[in-house]
Amino acid sequence: MDFDLSKPQKLLKESARALLARECGAGRVRELMETETAHDEGLWRALAEQGWTGLLVPEAQGGLGLGLVEMAAVAEEMGRACLPGAFLSTLFAAALVERAGSAEQRAKYLEPIAAGELKATVALLEESASWDADALKLEASRGGGGFNLKGRKLFVPDAGVADVLVCVARDGDSLVLLPVARGAEGVTVKPMPSMDATRKLYEVRFEGVSVAESYVLGADGDARGALQGASEVATAVLCAEMVGGMQWVLDTTVEYAKTRQQFGRPVGSFQAVQHMCADMLLMTESARSAAYYAAWALTERDPSARAAVSVAKAYCSDAYREVANRGVQVHGGIGFTWEHDLQLYYKRSKSSETLFGDATFHRERIARLVMSDE
Amino acid sequence: MDFDLSKPQKLLKESARALLARECGAGRVRELMETETAHDEGLWRALAEQGWTGLLVPEAQGGLGLGLVEMAAVAEEMGRACLPGAFLSTLFAAALVERAGSAEQRAKYLEPIAAGELKATVALLEESASWDADALKLEASRGGGGFNLKGRKLFVPDAGVADVLVCVARDGDSLVLLPVARGAEGVTVKPMPSMDATRKLYEVRFEGVSVAESYVLGADGDARGALQGASEVATAVLCAEMVGGMQWVLDTTVEYAKTRQQFGRPVGSFQAVQHMCADMLLMTESARSAAYYAAWALTERDPSARAAVSVAKAYCSDAYREVANRGVQVHGGIGFTWEHDLQLYYKRSKSSETLFGDATFHRERIARLVMSDE
């Protein structure tokens, strides 16, 4: 048993850190926050050149065909850099296409995604803001050799910059996955400005948008399974990203506690501060264990994988928030300012807490999985 | 507005402290713990001589006819002394009789209770261990000019020493309150040994026990209202008792922190210990505000009284436990021994946490009361 990154995985992680430090410093993040989409084409190119947009994409579709542990290693660095933009949204959509798409469809979407030429997102949440597929109400009506969409999705990440939106809709008791071009007739994308400006959310309205049969993903009927599988992948990657954020907050806070003087000594010599920092470490390391295990278990199709994803997300949701809270507290006033980069992570911790379901949601999911004989 | 004990209330409290210090030191509490009923006739006499067994009993029935704030002041000192035995059980039963009984019944029970000649308890909980009257299942069947009882009650406090057990049973959709002598034919009382040996619990079995009509309390139909009112009184008194326990733990812990040396200084000079103590103070004082307010509001029949009782019990349930936890932690190993009196309060905090409903139960009750338009 070896619960540590391998040499190549470590190298990958180090190179990710180096690249993101270069291409995505805090100044750049702040510039992008102020834009409409938080997307930067140059930065996207840089990610694609590393192969990251296709890191999980099979080699057959031009990707690197690596596993989720490798992706987690890179995602951790993305979280550390508070990377803005559509990376995770595109990854989610790609995972959905990979699971639900025909060979042809996979080629159609995954190749340009791997090449960095296509960005995508999944339009899932509705008014209920529930991540439970059973809560979806948007009905796709059959007609004209395909489906028609009328209604709206909320909280769709990166819809303002995604080339394709995969809309999850109801077809009676089953689900259908309908890829729609952002620019298609009848599609309106409206920003929903939110706390974390590095990950933009949108309302997407569909007014009589038709999707031809050949476009429909998961026509074989397992759209629900594909959605679940893809959600688990995206959730595991998000958890790794959250770990990177926690690590940044921890490092920055410890560094500050070593240098900031009050009462003639570094504040890090006060037991209250020490203990807050120790708890931050414990939470960060625990989150890391959970996130990488989820990534590994999904890759290995371990029977514990589904629970592992919820364990990771429930824990990371609470832990990132608590680490960020303590980070601000140790910093005192300065940590509460716009100027200090802590605010980026503070807000990211909040948006990550709810994305793909909050701790309460995932605890209920764990209960369903482990209290099995009900 | 004056949120402080009046002079006479303060005097009452001081005299309670003095008497209990004399009659109910920790050594006495430990002796009584080891007995079958935790009751001591001499101690009971001493309480009765002060008038405390009749403190709330109207003067007409030989009581002092004082209010709940006075009772709370005495109860706080009882909690501080970790008073063992049937005081609270008798108070609960008396409050029930006062509310549900006819003039004759009130005289019959309250006079000897006030005189210290009768101890009583309420047999309420069943298998479900729920404090919700709607959860009761024990059915009293009508017959022979009264009711017949067959079934069992659980977790009945002090049933081993109470002369009278007021059994709360179902009569179709309404409740009946049936006073039964402990020694009556068909009544079996069996100890349910529990964590807190100062407040003994029992299983009470009724095997064809008949209660004549004239004995039935609340025959006018408001047994439910009387039960609720009496429960609220007993709960408010319990909260005050819990405050006294917290205060003992806080005082004892602070004293220890001032004297116990480690690393060449009193442990109370370590910030981690200081902060635990500060939180203990905050919880104790907050619990005190809540408990006395509940007592006052019940006395004044303030519209907020019902919510106030649940506010107090929900808060005290959590706070006493947390104060006790911190108390042990600050004491270190010694606080975890049988020898140290902390264990008495530690266990009392747990039994008090669940008695009359735990924090979760009372929070749901608060929700029902304050989210009114449902």
Place this chain on the structure above:
Amino acid sequence: MDLNLTPSEREFRDEFRAWLGENVPAEWAGGGGGSEDRAEYIEYLRAWQRKLYDGGWAGISWPKEFGGRGATLLEQAIFQEELARANAPQLVGTIGLSLVGPTIIALGTEGQKARHLPQILSGDEIWCQGFSEPNAGSDLAALGTKAARDGEDFIINGQKIWTSFAQMADWCLLLVRTDAEAPKHKGITCLLADMHAAGVTVRPLRQMSGDSGFNEVFFSDVRIGPSQVLGEVNKGWTTAITALMNERANLGTGIQVVFKRQLEALIARSKTVERDGRPASEDPLVRQKLAQAYLELEILRLNTNRALTSLSKAGAPGAEGSIQKLYWSEMNQRTQQYAQEILGPYGQLKEFDKGAWEYAYLRTRGNTIEAGTSEIQRNIIAERVLGLPKSY
């Protein structure tokens, strides 16, 4: 023990409530209102204070001889609660009224009293408090803003931070170091500084919530004359403690009313957002959270009332302020976290309920830092209330 208001307290409350009913600007009480334009907004607030003043409701705690009402502590609490209940505009002169005025009354010269007290009451002078510095936060006595002697005058150089109202203030209660050689508590002097003087620069400090309630204030060769020393030279620490005691005696009596309104809004919201296809208000977990928020807030109210009673009887403020501050700041953070959990991603939106939840969540984070961190409050409680030995 009697938690009812006395007849005279009730009378005071009714009188002020009636006055507010007639005088709180309708467009403000409506919840929105006020002008977005800063200068105009400040004028609006000054006008509101003048209205209070004209009605005899400014500086009510001050002795009558200085233009106050000699109100009791409880009346002051009622005053704050009623202001909050009426959703009245912010009291722009609050630092002058609650902190500077009482300190001038206690320690000021006759000239200072005559010069400043009436203006503070009328709102013609808005004050700010120049205590904290970048390197003197929790450790306030480490402040380094320099006051060099030039004849009888002082020449001030340095920086203050976290200065509320500085962007609109006319005057500043300023702590400076007048003796760099003395032990840190003994070389401090308290000055009354004209914010319009040459060399004073104010820079708004943007918070993570995006708005700027605080400021940095820079002093560059600012000249201050000897008549503007409050208390004695090099005894400024005593002056500061007097001022802070006055501040901390303010137990946040208004704030619970604001919290109450927020909680009511949250309960209402819980009936419109969904959980498992039903109103969130029917979800047992949501109900637990709302009930917990309710009971903690109720206890804040009760703790406040107990502290008021105790302060009224004891006269001098003790550590009650620290207990209150610790309680409400931590409580408010928990409550805003509950709000986020109940509202889900809606709680993060800048356009849901006008962004109130998003703003409150971020703003609340500062509660355990501003006006003395929770760590400092716990130290004060441990040492001054419980008598534990000093930790550092």
Place this chain on the structure above:
Amino acid sequence: MDLNLTPSEREFRDEFRAWLGENVPAEWAGGGGGSEDRAEYIEYLRAWQRKLYDGGWAGISWPKEFGGRGATLLEQAIFQEELARANAPQLVGTIGLSLVGPTIIALGTEGQKARHLPQILSGDEIWCQGFSEPNAGSDLAALGTKAARDGEDFIINGQKIWTSFAQMADWCLLLVRTDAEAPKHKGITCLLADMHAAGVTVRPLRQMSGDSGFNEVFFSDVRIGPSQVLGEVNKGWTTAITALMNERANLGTGIQVVFKRQLEALIARSKTVERDGRPASEDPLVRQKLAQAYLELEILRLNTNRALTSLSKAGAPGAEGSIQKLYWSEMNQRTQQYAQEILGPYGQLKEFDKGAWEYAYLRTRGNTIEAGTSEIQRNIIAERVLGLPKSY
């Protein structure tokens, strides 16, 4: 990263699991069993250790030359997990095997090795650890048990406390003060003390849970010869650190299996106790608590595995032990509180599930105190892992 066992690890596990299947006493594995009579009970435990020894499963981490297997860290973890999984009897010689033996191997004389190591393995010598004293808990180096020179011998007077296994121990790894003048870390010596010697008295220390896992040990003019010094005179602090490192490298790998079994029992119980007329397991609040307990335990398992990997690679133990200890002790307290909330008053009964919940709740309270308080663990993490300056 590969969380599967390697073939050789799997082989090790399978071999031991098979051995346990054949050798764990049935009456013990049944959950109850063992004798209530102390002497007989101790004999029973010694017999169990001898069985392990005869099977080649005692001291598996020791080098082969001293009778061990030279097992890897992961094999040791597997060993502990399998013991727990098989519900095997307590390992009565655990202090000898995991703490004293390795320390003697590292620092002992040839004579000490020959004298003690075989006996530790076979269980013929049960050891206890005489470190803590009433006035030397967290501050271990403050220990005051006096060792006065009498010729070559030491005469020991003093008291130890919290000594597990002392009531059955033959030997004690004892820390004493041999130089009262030296700085506190420099006057300590580590001795191998015969518990059957004249002047040694053991008094069981009753815990709040009612049972006596710990003891006090009194030394009154106990004579100890020079051959029984472990390491050098006045360098006992180094010896103690070596021993504690060996103890802390034991990451509690068996404990998670025990916790897992408790959680499974709690989940099963949640289906039989009621909430609002339904099984508690259907109550959303109960489900949240059970899920939280599950996820925290799962993370304990994962943290353990990561720490094992990291220790295996780094060789020397770092602060992993402190992180593990802090995590599991705080987790266990939370979980037992959840259990109480789920079981209600049943959880407090001494005859419900044989009093297991009542006992666990009380016993767990000691977790954050014994073997280094949570405060000490956080200090260690802050200073040794995060590099923060010392706090005291």
